[in-house]
Amino acid sequence: MEKESLLNYLYRFFDIIVLLFIVFDFGYDFEENYNSPHVIGLIFLTIGLLAFNTFKFLTFKYKSNKKVALVNMVLITGMLFASGIVAILNFNFPFDYILQKVKPIFEGGLIFYFLLRLLVLVRHIYDIYFNPAIVFVGSFMILALTGGFLLMLPSATTNGITFTNALFTSASAVCVTGLTVVDTSSAFTIVGQSIILVLIQLGGIGILTFTSFFAFFFRGSSSFKEGLNTKDFIAHEGLKDVFRAALNVVIFTIGVEAVGAAFIYSSILDVATIENKFFFSIFHSISAFCNAGFSILSAGLYDEAIRFDYFLQWIIMTLIVLGGLGHNIVFNFYQKIKTHVVELFDKTIIHKKIRIITLNTQIVIYTTIFLLVGGFIFLFISEYNNTLLEHHSIFGKITAASFNAVTPRTAGFNAVDFTQMNVPSLLFIIFLMWIGGSPASTAGGIKTSTFALATLNIFAVASGKSRIQLFGRRISSESTSRAFAILCISLITIGISIVALLIFEPKGTPLLTVAFECFSAYSTVGLTLNFTPTLTEPSKYVLIACMFIGRIGMLNLMVGLLRRMNHQFYEYPKENILIN
Numbered sequence: 001m002e003k004e005s006l007l008n009y010l011y012r013f014f015d016i017i018v019l020l021f022i023v024f025d026f027g028y029d030f031e032e033n034y035n036s037p038h039v040i041g042l043i044f045l046t047i048g049l050l051a052f053n054t055f056k057f058l059t060f061k062y063k064s065n066k067k068v069a070l071v072n073m074v075l076i077t078g079m080l081f082a083s084g085i086v087a088i089l090n091f092n093f094p095f096d097y098i099l100q101k102v103k104p105i106f107e108g109g110l111i112f113y114f115l116l117r118l119l120v121l122v123r124h125i126y127d128i129y130f131n132p133a134i135v136f137v138g139s140f141m142i143l144a145l146t147g148g149f150l151l152m153l154p155s156a157t158t159n160g161i162t163f164t165n166a167l168f169t170s171a172s173a174v175c176v177t178g179l180t181v182v183d184t185s186s187a188f189t190i191v192g193q194s195i196i197l198v199l200i201q202l203g204g205i206g207i208l209t210f211t212s213f214f215a216f217f218f219r220g221s222s223s224f225k226e227g228l229n230t231k232d233f234i235a236h237e238g239l240k241d242v243f244r245a246a247l248n249v250v251i252f253t254i255g256v257e258a259v260g261a262a263f264i265y266s267s268i269l270d271v272a273t274i275e276n277k278f279f280f281s282i283f284h285s286i287s288a289f290c291n292a293g294f295s296i297l298s299a300g301l302y303d304e305a306i307r308f309d310y311f312l313q314w315i316i317m318t319l320i321v322l323g324g325l326g327h328n329i330v331f332n333f334y335q336k337i338k339t340h341v342v343e344l345f346d347k348t349i350i351h352k353k354i355r356i357i358t359l360n361t362q363i364v365i366y367t368t369i370f371l372l373v374g375g376f377i378f379l380f381i382s383e384y385n386n387t388l389l390e391h392h393s394i395f396g397k398i399t400a401a402s403f404n405a406v407t408p409r410t411a412g413f414n415a416v417d418f419t420q421m422n423v424p425s426l427l428f429i430i431f432l433m434w435i436g437g438s439p440a441s442t443a444g445g446i447k448t449s450t451f452a453l454a455t456l457n458i459f460a461v462a463s464g465k466s467r468i469q470l471f472g473r474r475i476s477s478e479s480t481s482r483a484f485a486i487l488c489i490s491l492i493t494i495g496i497s498i499v500a501l502l503i504f505e506p507k508g509t510p511l512l513t514v515a516f517e518c519f520s521a522y523s524t525v526g527l528t529l530n531f532t533p534t535l536t537e538p539s540k541y542v543l544i545a546c547m548f549i550g551r552i553g554m555l556n557l558m559v560g561l562l563r564r565m566n567h568q569f570y571e572y573p574k575e576n577i578l579i580n
Helices: 002-027 037-059 063-089 095-128 132-151 163-174 190-205 207-219 224-234 242-267 277-289 310-325 327-345 359-382 394-406 423-435 448-462 477-504 511-522 537-552 554-562
Strands: 468-470 473-475
Touching: 037 063, 037 095, 063 095, 132 163, 132 190, 132 537, 163 190, 163 537, 190 242, 190 277, 242 277, 242 310, 242 327, 277 310, 310 327, 310 359, 310 394, 327 359, 359 394, 359 423, 359 448, 359 468, 423 511, 448 468, 448 477, 477 511, 477 537, 511 537
Parallel strands: none
Antiparallel strands: 468 473
C-alpha cells in the first residue's frame, strides 16, 4: 500500500510537469524555433511517461489502476510510433524540419493524456464526495476559471486580454452562451479559439458525462454510488447501464458534430474569404450542436460572405435542433424505429403493443414543434417588410424566418441584424429565449417540458382538476412543483440581473436592451443588441453569475445543498391559503 501511495504521488508530480509543459509550449511563442531545448524536453518527457506507466502497470495490483496505466501506455506508444514514422519519411530533410513535423504529434498526444488524467482525478473526487449537484457545480466553476487563465496566455490572444474579459469569455464558452465582450475572430489566435472550442465541448456535453465515459472505460462496471452521480445529468432512468449511456452520449455527440462539420465544409468550399475551412467547419459544427453560438467571423453568420448561404443555415439549424432536443429524445426515437424494423423482418417475434415513446418525449416534441412553427409564422409576418427585405427570394425569406425562430432556442447565432428588428419581434424572441430547449440537452432556458407543465397546470386549475392528465398518463405532483420552482427562480434571477445592470450601466440605457441581454445570459442563448461589448466591469460579473446560474440551474444547486436534510415522517393539519 505504501508503495502504491508513493507511485500515486509520483503520478501527480508527472501530471503537473505535463501541465507546465503544455502551458509553456502553447502559451508562449517561439518563432518557429523547433530546435529549442523545450522541444527536446517534450520528447524526453514523453519517453519518461512511457517508462513510468510501464513500471506502474507491472507494479500495481488493482485491476482498475492497471487498466489506466495500460491506456496511457497505448496512447504514448502510439505517439512515439507515429513520430517515428514521420521522422523516417522525412529522413533526408534537416533536423529542424523533422522536429517541426513531429512536434504537433507530441503536443496533441500530451494534451489528450492530460485530459485523461484530469478526468480520472474528477472521478476520484466524486468517489470521495458523492453529492452530484455540488460536484457538478464545482466542475463548471473550476473549468471556467481554468479557461480564463488559459485565454490570458500570450499566444492565445493577438493583443492581450484582461482577466475580466478572459473570465467572461471562458464562462460564456463553458455555459455555452455565446455572449462575447471581445471579437472572437480578431482578439483570439488559433490557439485561443481552440481553447474556446474545447471549453464549449466540455460545457456542452457536461464534464460529468465525460468523466462517466472514462470511468466506465477504465473500470468496466459501475457502482450504485457512481450511478447516482451521473444519472441525474444524463437523464437516464436506471443505474445498471448509466455509464454505458454516458458512452452513447459522447459517441452520439461526436458523430453528429463530425457529420455536421462535413456538410458545413461542403457548403463553404467556394467562399474565398474563409481561409481555414477545416477549422471553420469543426468550430461551427461543435458550436451549433452545443447551442453555444460562438463564431470565428466578426459578424457571425450575418457576414457578407455567408449571409445568403441558405444551405449552411439549414445545416446549422439542424445541428441546433438536435442539440436542443437532447440525446434521450433521439435515443427514444431510435429505439422506436429499431423495434419496428426488427418486428418487420423477424416474423417469429410476437407483436406486443408496448409503449416505447415516453410521455417526456411526447411533451418535448409537441412543445418544440409548436414553438418552432409558431415562432416561424410570427417572425415571418412581423419581419416580412423589415429585416427579411434583404432576402429577395421566398425561399430566402422562409430560411431567414426559420433561422430566427430556431436560434433563440438557445443557440445564439445571428443571421440578421437584431438591432433592426421590430419591438414585437424582439419581445417574442425574449419569450423564446426564456423557454429555451429541452431537458438533458445542450440548450438552456427553463426548458420546454417546464413550460408545457406550467401551461397544462393552468388549464387544469381553471377547469377544477386536481391533477394533470395527458396521453393516458397522470403527471406527478413532484414534476409540477419542480416546474413552477424553476419558473420562479428564473424570473427572480433575471429580475435581479436587470436591476443590477440598470444600476451599473450609464443612465438612459434602454430597458429593452438590458432585459434582452439578461434573458439571453440566463438562458445561455448569446443573442445581443450589440450591448455586450459596451458593458461596464461590474455588469460583466453580473452576467457571468447569470450565465452560470442559468447553465447549472439554481434548483440543482439548492437540491444539492438541502437534500440531505432529514425527511419528516409526520404531517401537520392541512389548511388552505386564500389565493385570488
